[in-house]
Amino acid sequence: MRFQLAARGVMRTSIGTALVAAGLALAAPAYADVDTDFNNELHLYGIYAGKDYNAWIAKISCKRINNGLDSDANKAATFVHRNLAKDATTEQAYQFLGAALRSYCPDKMSILEQAAQ
Numbered sequence: 860m861r862f863q864l865a866a867r868g869v870m871r872t873s874i875g876t877a878l879v880a881a882g883l884a885l886a887a888p889a890y891a892d893v894d895t896d897f898n899n900e901l902h903l904y905g906i907y908a909g910k911d912y913n914a915w916i917a918k919i920s921c922k923r924i925n926n927g928l929d930s931d932a933n934k935a936a937t938f939v940h941r942n943l944a945k946d947a948t949t950e951q952a953y954q955f956l957g958a959a960l961r962s963y964c965p966d967k968m969s970i971l972e973q974a975a976q
Contacts, residue, residue: 897962904954906943916942917959924967932956932974 894914901913920935929935932953939959940952953971960968 893962897958900958900962901955904951904958906947906951906955908944913955914963917955917963920956920959921964921967924964924970932970935970 894910897917898910898913901907906913916939920929920939923929923938924935929938936949936952936956939955940947940949943952943955957971960971
């Protein structure tokens with residue numbers, strides 16, 4: 860009888876451990892690839908280029924804003940537009956800029972808000 864109770868306890872512990880391990884395996888780390896997410900958002904706007912290229916332009920845009928080179932959204936969007944495909948529209952340049960700011964430098968979103976006023 861004692862053996863049966865001990866065996867049940869071990870079995871329950873093993874099952875519990877297996878369930879916890881399975882839960883951890885299924886709940887893989889919530890690692891978000893910002894570059895991929897950014898590129899996927901650009902696809903919604905019809906902007907297609909290499910993921911690395913898009914991320915590079917976005918990060919440079921943030922750096923230019925941080926350094927004061929592009930002091931407003933119009934200047935930043937002009938930089939972006941010059942680096943997009945030749946058939947890209949001004950609207951796509953602003954969409955790219957908005958996505959870039961949200962993804963890579965959200966503290967600079969105020970330049971878009973200022974441009975909207």
